[in-house]
Amino acid sequence: MNMTLKALALGVSATAMIAGSAAAEIDYxxxxxxxxxxxxxxxxQYEPLYAEIGQWEEATGATVQILSRQNHFDLDxxxxQDIAAGTLNWCVGSNHTSFAPQYGNIYADLTELIDAEVLAEFxxxxLEHSTVGERxxxxxxxxDVSNLFFLQSLYEDEERAASFEDEHGYPLAPPETWDQVRDQAMFFADPPDFFGTQFVGRDEAVSGRFYEMLVAEGGELFTDDWEPAFNSEAGVRALSWFVDLYDAGAVPAGVPNYLWDDTGLGFASGSVALNLDWAGWAAFFNDPDESAAAGNIGLVRAPMGSAGIRTGWSGSHSFSITETCDNKEAAASFVTFLTDHDRQMVEARRGLLPTRTRVWETAMDEFREGGDEFMVTVFETYxxxxxxxxxxxxxxxxWIEVSNVLWPQLQAAMVGDRTPQEALDAxxxxxxxxxxxxGYR
Amino acid sequence: MLRALRARQTALAPLVLLLPAFTVMLFVVALPLAFSFYTSLTPYRLIRPETIEIFIGARNYVRLWDNPVFWAAFWRTILFLAIALNVELLLGLGIALLINRLTWGQRTLRTIMMFPMMFSPILVGFQFKFIFNDNIGIVNNALQALGLTDRAIPWLVDAQLAMFSIIVAEVWMSTSIFAILLLAGLLAMPRDPIEAARVDGCNSWQVFRHITLPFLMPFIFIAMTIRSLDVARAYDIVHVMTGGGPAGRTELLWTLLARVGYDNARMGEANAMAYVSTLLSIAFTVFFFRKLMAARRYMGGAE
Structure with a gap:
C-alpha cells in the first residue's frame, strides 16, 4: 500500500468522525x-451521484471519461462483449451482487487496492456479499432489500377490522407472515379499482421474489451438491402464494408483466394496499406531488414464511476495478470517493440504503433534525x-442463467398454463x- | 501481341472495377458470416472467450432440433410476420389511396404520416406498454369509463391479447412505410388507362381491381420484402412490452436469441439459432421476389 492510499485511508476515517466534511479536505x-x-x-436513481465526480477531478487533477451510462442489463x-472481444481497456465499472460472479477474474481484488481501515467502515x-471466491x-x-409498505388508513377503520376478524379469526393488523399478507390482500381487493397487493412478474425480478419466498418457506434453491431443489414442497408452497393471489384477482391482472417501475407507480397511485418494495421508493411514495398515497403510508419488516424466516432477497449496487486497468491507484481513489461518507449521504437523502455503517446514523440524525419521521422509520426498518x-x-x-429458465415457468404457473409442481419440475x-x-455435477 | 494484351486488359477491367466492391463485401459481410457460423459450431460463451477454440460440430444444431422453446418461437414469429405484414398492407394501402385523392394538404399529411416511423422502437414499446397497462393504462380506463367493461383486461398477459397488443404497436409504427411506398406507386401511375377504363364504363371497384392494384403489386412486394426482413428481427418492442412473456406467450426469435446470446452468454448456441432463423428470412425474401417478378411480368415490365 503506497503513501497516497494510506493518506486516503486516514482521510476517510477522519470523514467518518466529522460528518459533512468536503471532499477537498481528504487526500484522494x-x-x-x-x-x-x-x-x-x-x-x-443513480445519476445524482455522478454530479459529484467533478469534485474528485478537481481534487486529483484527473479527468473521468464516462464511456457508457445505461441500465444494468444493457451494461451487463x-x-x-468487452470480455469476448478482449477490449477491457477501461478501469471502473458499475457492478451488482447478482451479476458479479459471472465475470470471472476480470475484476481486481480490492483488498489489495484499498486500505483495510477504509473497508472497515463498511x-x-x-462486504461479505460483495466477495466472490474469497476475492x-x-x-x-x-x-437493496425489500420491506412491506401499506396504506395505513385501511387498518384504522373499525368496521372493516371487525369484518376481517369475523372472516379470518384474528385481528386486522399489519401482517407479520406471508399467509396474513395473502388473507389481507384478498380481503382488501376490489378489482379493477383496488388491489390487495402486487408483485414483479418477469425476469430476474420474479426469480428473486420466488427465491426469497422459498427460503422463508424453509426450502433451498440447490442441494449441497448443486442439484436443483426448488421443486420441493416448500417450493410449491412458495409459488402457490403467487398463484393463489393471481387466481383470486387480488393483484392486478398484468403482474406477470410487471417490473419495479410498475409496482412502484402502482402503489403510488393509491390503488394497492400492500407493497413489498425497496427503500429507494420511500421518499417518492410519501411525496404529495408524486403520490396519491403520501401521508398514508405505513411500513413493517418483510413478513415471515411458514419456516419463521423473513424474506430478505438482497443485493448491492457497487463499483469494480478491472485487472487490466492502467492506473489501479487512481481507480481505487475514484471508487473510494464515490462511496465515501458524503457521497453516500447524497444517495441516502433519496432513500437509497448506505453501505457504510456510520452513514446510517448520520442520515437518521439528519431526518430527525428535519422532522421527517417517515424517513426515520424507513431507515430504522431497513x-x-x-x-x-x-x-x-x-x-x-x-445464477442469471438459472433465473432465465425459472421465471418463464413461474409465469406459466401464475397464468394457469401449468400447476406449481409441473412448472417447478420443468x-x-x-x-x-x-x-x-x-461442471457442478 | 499488343492487341492480345489490350484484349486481356479489356477483359480484366470489369474485375478490377468490381474488386473494391468484392473486398468490402468480403470484410463486411462474408467474413463476419463465416465467423459467426464457425462460432455456432463451438460452445462459445461470451464470458469464457477461450471456449471459441472448442469445436463441437453440429451439437448446437442437434440440441436446437429438440428444443421446443425455439420451435415455438420460430412458428410464433411466422404467425406474427403474416398478421403484421397483411394488416400493415391493408391499412397502408387504404391510407395511400385516401391521401392520393386529396387535392389540398397532401404534403402536410404525407409528413404527418411519417411521424410514427421517426420514433425509436424502444420508445414505441414503452408508449404501448403504458397504453395497454391493465391497471393505469389508457385503454382499460377508457373502456371502464365508457361502461364497456367492469374488469381490468390483461392486455399484455392474456395468450391472444398479448400478441395482439404487440402487433398493434408494430402496425402503428410501421404502417406508414407501406403507405409511403404505395403512395409513391400511385403518384407514378399513368392516368391514361384509368381514364380509358372510365370511358369504357368501369366502376371504381373495377378500376381499382383491374388497373390500380396490378400496377401497385410490384410496390407492394418490395414493401413486403423490406418489412418481412424488419419484422422477422422484431426485438425492441417485444422486449419492452412483455419481455417475450408471460410464460413465453410472446417469445419471438430475436427475444429468445438475445436472452440466450447475451443474458445467458451462450453465443455459440445463439448463433446456431440465428442461422436457422435466417432460413426464415431467406424463404420470405425468395417468396416475395418471385411474386414481384410475376407482378412485373403481368404488367409487361422487363424482368
Missing amino acids: GSFPDYTLRVKLIGGA REIK VPLV LVQLPRHS QASMAEDAFTPPLIPE AAAEALIIMEDA
Missing part, C-alpha cells in the same frame, strides 16, 4: 493529466432488515442441465 491522491475511463449504470451485455455483511471484487455503493434478514442468491456465475430439469454443463 494526485493524478494530473490522467484520464480514468469508466462504465457506469445510468438511470434517475456490453461488459460481456457494513461487514454487505472482494466490488466496493458496495448502496444496498437497517434492521439489512442486519438480520438480508441474503443473496447463490453467488455463482450460473424449471428444475432445465436448471439441472445448466449445472451439469457448468
Whole structure:
C-alpha cells in the first residue's frame, strides 16, 4: 500500500468522525493529466451521484471519461462483449451482487487496492456479499432489500377490522407472515379499482421474489451438491402464494408483466394496499406531488414464511476495478470517493440504503433534525432488515442463467398454463442441465 | 501481341472495377458470416472467450432440433410476420389511396404520416406498454369509463391479447412505410388507362381491381420484402412490452436469441439459432421476389 492510499485511508476515517466534511479536505491522491475511463449504470436513481465526480477531478487533477451510462442489463451485455472481444481497456465499472460472479477474474481484488481501515467502515455483511471466491471484487455503493409498505388508513377503520376478524379469526393488523399478507390482500381487493397487493412478474425480478419466498418457506434453491431443489414442497408452497393471489384477482391482472417501475407507480397511485418494495421508493411514495398515497403510508419488516424466516432477497449496487486497468491507484481513489461518507449521504437523502455503517446514523440524525419521521422509520426498518434478514442468491456465475429458465415457468404457473409442481419440475430439469454443463455435477 | 494484351486488359477491367466492391463485401459481410457460423459450431460463451477454440460440430444444431422453446418461437414469429405484414398492407394501402385523392394538404399529411416511423422502437414499446397497462393504462380506463367493461383486461398477459397488443404497436409504427411506398406507386401511375377504363364504363371497384392494384403489386412486394426482413428481427418492442412473456406467450426469435446470446452468454448456441432463423428470412425474401417478378411480368415490365 503506497503513501497516497494510506493518506486516503486516514482521510476517510477522519470523514467518518466529522460528518459533512468536503471532499477537498481528504487526500484522494494526485493524478494530473490522467484520464480514468469508466462504465457506469445510468438511470434517475443513480445519476445524482455522478454530479459529484467533478469534485474528485478537481481534487486529483484527473479527468473521468464516462464511456457508457445505461441500465444494468444493457451494461451487463456490453461488459460481456468487452470480455469476448478482449477490449477491457477501461478501469471502473458499475457492478451488482447478482451479476458479479459471472465475470470471472476480470475484476481486481480490492483488498489489495484499498486500505483495510477504509473497508472497515463498511457494513461487514454487505462486504461479505460483495466477495466472490474469497476475492472482494466490488466496493458496495448502496444496498437493496425489500420491506412491506401499506396504506395505513385501511387498518384504522373499525368496521372493516371487525369484518376481517369475523372472516379470518384474528385481528386486522399489519401482517407479520406471508399467509396474513395473502388473507389481507384478498380481503382488501376490489378489482379493477383496488388491489390487495402486487408483485414483479418477469425476469430476474420474479426469480428473486420466488427465491426469497422459498427460503422463508424453509426450502433451498440447490442441494449441497448443486442439484436443483426448488421443486420441493416448500417450493410449491412458495409459488402457490403467487398463484393463489393471481387466481383470486387480488393483484392486478398484468403482474406477470410487471417490473419495479410498475409496482412502484402502482402503489403510488393509491390503488394497492400492500407493497413489498425497496427503500429507494420511500421518499417518492410519501411525496404529495408524486403520490396519491403520501401521508398514508405505513411500513413493517418483510413478513415471515411458514419456516419463521423473513424474506430478505438482497443485493448491492457497487463499483469494480478491472485487472487490466492502467492506473489501479487512481481507480481505487475514484471508487473510494464515490462511496465515501458524503457521497453516500447524497444517495441516502433519496432513500437509497448506505453501505457504510456510520452513514446510517448520520442520515437518521439528519431526518430527525428535519422532522421527517417517515424517513426515520424507513431507515430504522431497513437497517434492521439489512442486519438480520438480508441474503443473496447463490453467488455463482450460473445464477442469471438459472433465473432465465425459472421465471418463464413461474409465469406459466401464475397464468394457469401449468400447476406449481409441473412448472417447478420443468424449471428444475432445465436448471439441472445448466449445472451439469457448468461442471457442478 | 499488343492487341492480345489490350484484349486481356479489356477483359480484366470489369474485375478490377468490381474488386473494391468484392473486398468490402468480403470484410463486411462474408467474413463476419463465416465467423459467426464457425462460432455456432463451438460452445462459445461470451464470458469464457477461450471456449471459441472448442469445436463441437453440429451439437448446437442437434440440441436446437429438440428444443421446443425455439420451435415455438420460430412458428410464433411466422404467425406474427403474416398478421403484421397483411394488416400493415391493408391499412397502408387504404391510407395511400385516401391521401392520393386529396387535392389540398397532401404534403402536410404525407409528413404527418411519417411521424410514427421517426420514433425509436424502444420508445414505441414503452408508449404501448403504458397504453395497454391493465391497471393505469389508457385503454382499460377508457373502456371502464365508457361502461364497456367492469374488469381490468390483461392486455399484455392474456395468450391472444398479448400478441395482439404487440402487433398493434408494430402496425402503428410501421404502417406508414407501406403507405409511403404505395403512395409513391400511385403518384407514378399513368392516368391514361384509368381514364380509358372510365370511358369504357368501369366502376371504381373495377378500376381499382383491374388497373390500380396490378400496377401497385410490384410496390407492394418490395414493401413486403423490406418489412418481412424488419419484422422477422422484431426485438425492441417485444422486449419492452412483455419481455417475450408471460410464460413465453410472446417469445419471438430475436427475444429468445438475445436472452440466450447475451443474458445467458451462450453465443455459440445463439448463433446456431440465428442461422436457422435466417432460413426464415431467406424463404420470405425468395417468396416475395418471385411474386414481384410475376407482378412485373403481368404488367409487361422487363424482368
